[in-house]
Amino acid sequence: MKRKIVLMLLVSLVSPYMMLSSSLAADAPEFLITADKQSLKAGETVTMTLSGKNLKDLYAYEAKFDYDPAKLELQESESKMKGFSVFPIKKDREITVAHTKIGSVEGEKGDVQIGTLTFKAKGAGSSEVKWTAMKVVDHNLKSETYEVNQSVSVSASGTAEPPQLSFTDIKGHWAEEKIMEAVGKGMIEGFPDGTFRPNDSITRAQFSAILARALKLQEEENMAFADLDKIPAWAKSEIAKAVKAGIIQGYEDNTFRSDRNITRSEIAVMVARGLNLEEGDGSGLTFADTGKIPAWAKGYVEAAVEKGVIQGRGNNMFVPGASATRAEATVLVLRMLESK
Numbered sequence: 001m002k003r004k005i006v007l008m009l010l011v012s013l014v015s016p017y018m019m020l021s022s023s024l025a026a027d028a029p030e031f032l033i034t035a036d037k038q039s040l041k042a043g044e045t046v047t048m049t050l051s052g053k054n055l056k057d058l059y060a061y062e063a064k065f066d067y068d069p070a071k072l073e074l075q076e077s078e079s080k081m082k083g084f085s086v087f088p089i090k091k092d093r094e095i096t097v098a099h100t101k102i103g104s105v106e107g108e109k110g111d112v113q114i115g116t117l118t119f120k121a122k123g124a125g126s127s128e129v130k131w132t133a134m135k136v137v138d139h140n141l142k143s144e145t146y147e148v149n150q151s152v153s154v155s156a157s158g159t160a161e162p163p164q165l166s167f168t169d170i171k172g173h174w175a176e177e178k179i180m181e182a183v184g185k186g187m188i189e190g191f192p193d194g195t196f197r198p199n200d201s202i203t204r205a206q207f208s209a210i211l212a213r214a215l216k217l218q219e220e221e222n223m224a225f226a227d228l229d230k231i232p233a234w235a236k237s238e239i240a241k242a243v244k245a246g247i248i249q250g251y252e253d254n255t256f257r258s259d260r261n262i263t264r265s266e267i268a269v270m271v272a273r274g275l276n277l278e279e280g281d282g283s284g285l286t287f288a289d290t291g292k293i294p295a296w297a298k299g300y301v302e303a304a305v306e307k308g309v310i311q312g313r314g315n316n317m318f319v320p321g322a323s324a325t326r327a328e329a330t331v332l333v334l335r336m337l338e339s340k
Helices: 002-013 176-185 204-214 233-244 262-274 295-307 326-339
Strands: 031-036 037-042 046-058 062-065 074-078 084-093 094-100 106-121 123-138 143-157
Touching: 031 074, 031 143, 046 062, 062 106, 074 084, 074 094, 074 123, 074 233, 084 233, 094 106, 106 143, 176 326, 204 233, 204 262, 204 326, 262 295, 262 326
Parallel strands: 037 143
Antiparallel strands: 031 046, 046 106, 062 094, 062 123, 074 106, 084 094, 123 143
C-alpha cells in the first residue's frame, strides 16, 4: 500500500502543470540556484545547489530547468530530502526532477537545501542553467506551482580531454589488445585510479553500459526501478537505453540490482537480444550442465552459442550461474560486434 501511494504521488508530480501561482505575499516561498564555480575547464563538472526559503510544508516537489544540452551534460541529480526520487527526465532543453518523502510525516519547513544538479562541460563557451518552475506538494498532498526564473551562468575554457587510452594494470594481460580496441571504440572506461581491473567480476551496471555503448543505443533517460537510487549516476543513462531496447530487465520485485555480478546466462540473453537473434527452444544445447541453465535463458543461450558469440568452459560445461570478468565481457562484446 505504501509503495502504491508513493507511485501515485510521483505520477501526479510529472503530470501537466496547473496554473502557475502569482502570489506576491511577502512570506511566499523563494527558490534559488547557485553554482560551486563560475569558471571551469571543458570536461570538468560543476555542481549547482537548489535551495528554498520560507518553505511551509515541502513534502514533495517537481522542479523544471532549462539548459543547453550541446554545452552541458547532466551527470547527477541528488535530493537532500529523504524519500524517493524520479530519475531526471530530459527532453530537448528541459530537465525535470521530482522527489517525495515517504510515510505520514510533515514536509520541510523554513530555509532548506533541496538538492543538487551536477553538470559536465562538453566544451568551451558560456552556458546558463535556469530554474523555471517549482511545483510543491504538502503532506496533505495539496499542490501549488511557482514561477522561479532564477538562473546561474558558467563559462568553460579549452577542449575536453580525450578518454584515457592506457591502463596501469593490463600490460601483458591476455586481453590487453582487445581492451585497448574497445577503448578506441568508446565502449569501455577504466577507474579513476587509472586501472581497468580486467580480472574483476563484471556487474550488471557495467555490462549494460558496455553493451549500450557498443550497440550505440538510442538516448533514453526514463526507468522506474525500486532501487533506482542505488544505480550509479554514470550508468543510469546507459542502463535506461538497454532497458528501452528490451535487452535487459529488472527482477520480479522491480529491482535492478546494478552492483550484482552478472551471470553467464544473463550475458547470453543480453547478447542474443542485442543481435536480434531468434530465440531457440534449447534442444540444440549439448553442454553437460544444460539442465542447470534457467528456462528463461535456454533459448537465448542456444542462439548465442550457435552464433559463436559465447562458448562453454572446460569439461563441456556452460556454468550458467558463473560470473564473467571485465576482460572476458569486453572480448565477448567485441566478438558480438564482429558477428553482426
